[in-house]
Amino acid sequence: MASGTEVAEEQVKLVIGLTGGIATGKSTVLEMFRTLGAFVLSADEVARELLQPGTQVYLSFVESFGKEYLRSDGQVDRAALARRIYLDPNARRRLDSLTHPAILKRLREQIEALRASGEKRPIVVEIPLLYEVNAQDMVDRVVVVASEHATQFARLKRRTGWPDDQVEAAILSQMPLFQKIALADWVVWSNGSLEETAQQVREIWKEITEAAEEDRQ
Incomplete structure (x- = not known):
């Protein structure tokens, strides 16, 4: 029978943080990891759950931002909100203070539940602002998804339809990609x-997968 220490070691899973810049293809890469066999988690999916009408985060959001960014069905208008926060640093900080602690808490809970389960697959967790919110302690290694500025700009422009200056402001609102690349274990x-x-x-x-196998030995 395995000792308690041996069981704990068997249950440790490799947790990979997936991050990058806006419109660099993080969600696409996350799906590729899922297809290859990773157990995937997403900060964006958690944020959507936490901002569902009736949740505490949702109520705090409405109290802070009013109903201006709600659709007729009561759901948060994420497109309109994104445009606001990329142009207004104060609004972005307010939103971050409302959502980031709850998002990170939920992700930590999900990771710990997986570590304690019989799940053997490496975990890939997408956290777009991994470095900006100092969440590196949640993961063992980091993959950064990057693209050249022109590609990133064109993708964001196509996705949002925003004017050029707003597209550029959104890109500049995040930690520069070259800094994220310097901190990464892998770059896509x-x-x-x-x-x-x-x-x-x-x-x-x-x-x-090779590193995960080594960790189990």
Whole structure:
């Protein structure tokens, strides 16, 4: 029978943080990791859950921002809110103070539940502002999804339809990509085709699974 220490060691899973800049392809890369066999978590999905009507975070949001950013069905108008926070640093800080503690708490709970379960797959957790909110302690290693500025700009422009100055302001509102790259264990460059991106992800996944196997030995 395994001792308590041995059981604890068997239950430890490798947790990979996935981050990058706005419109660099983080969600696409997360899905690629899911397809390869990772157990994936997403800060954005948690944020959507926490901002559902009736939750404490939702009520605090309405109290702080009013009903200006609510749709007719009561749901948060995420597109309108995104435009506001990228142009208004004070609004962004207010939103961050309302949501980030709850998001990180929920992600920590999810990670700990998986660590304590029989799940053997490495965990990949997408946290867009991983470095900005100093959440590196939640993960063992980090993958940064990056692209050249022109590609990032074009993607965000296409996705939002915002004027050029607002697109640029949104990009500049986050930690510069070169700083994230310098801190990363792996970098996925998403400038090329989906297959080129997928090939990089497959290579990184091979290294992740090898590292996870070493941790279990």
